[in-house]
Amino acid sequence: MLKNAEFTNKLRSSGLRPTKQRLKICEVLFNRDHTFHFTINDLAKNISRELNEKISLATVYNTVHAFKKKGYLKEISINSDKSYFDTNTTNHHHFFDEDTNELIDCDDKIIETPKIKKNILGKKINSVEVLVKVATDNQNQK
Amino acid sequence: MLKNAEFTNKLRSSGLRPTKQRLKICEVLFNRDHTFHFTINDLAKNISRELNEKISLATVYNTVHAFKKKGYLKEISINSDKSYFDTNTTNHHHFFDEDTNELIDCDDKIIETPKIKKNILGKKINSVEVLVKVATDNQNQK
DNA sequence: CAACAGTTTAGAATAATTATAATATATTAT
């Protein structure tokens, strides 16, 4: 649970001006007990629900991308329709529920990060992520 | 290297009429020594390069999705801009070269498919895929 | 061949995202 002043410092220290839009977005994204996944549209809706003045959609895009560049958010591609973002910036894996389109985090206790036995020559590994797609089993019991 | 007549049979046996557009797309996709990855746009360009009459973009979309539904293609989400498709329909993992936007297959010898220690209740696992993002190492020595 | 269902097509529609350029705000220098 960070306060406004702490967000201000965090933003300043990463070279981002602490505007009221950015502070509001920080509050919505980071003033929480748990990390979560969202789309830009989810976020825009959340903000406008809580806020009297609106934040322009362009600003939401700009801010989310700025935060991603600074490492405060991760982008996750599961389906090509829209981008998901993640306030959990640690290395972790996901279940994707194809029934509900829900993304669920899972750590190394549930899925061990696989070892890469041989890398591409001259390249550095930036991330290793596992995606498990699940859906209701329509193949009822035999 | 399959021939036209074989594609005709394959299509018929899966309930798809062997139209000339579908046969041409089969040829471009499956008449090869190796599997590969492509975007709809790549495919449309390939076709129009080889062909005098054009195949409508809508037909390319329709056909790719029909082939995917029949299991002849897989769809892969790496970046949210566009969809990649894969003529390799086996379970396998990928390197994604962030410099070139190239997708590279890799099998269990290079990346072992991770074990899922605990699944979501009441759901069936449809796929487990590893994505390794790599890029040139700009972090030169020391 | 006739009839029908399935397919293709061009173009319009949609949806996510990015670009533009004018206005506003935050920071820095005076």
Added chain:
DNA sequence: ATAATATATTATAATTATTCTAAACTGTTG
């Protein structure tokens, strides 16, 4: 504090990928 500068926000237009539509066409079956 004020002015100058750099950066951010905004409404709106543009772009891009993808899907929809409805008319024309083609493959299949009898």
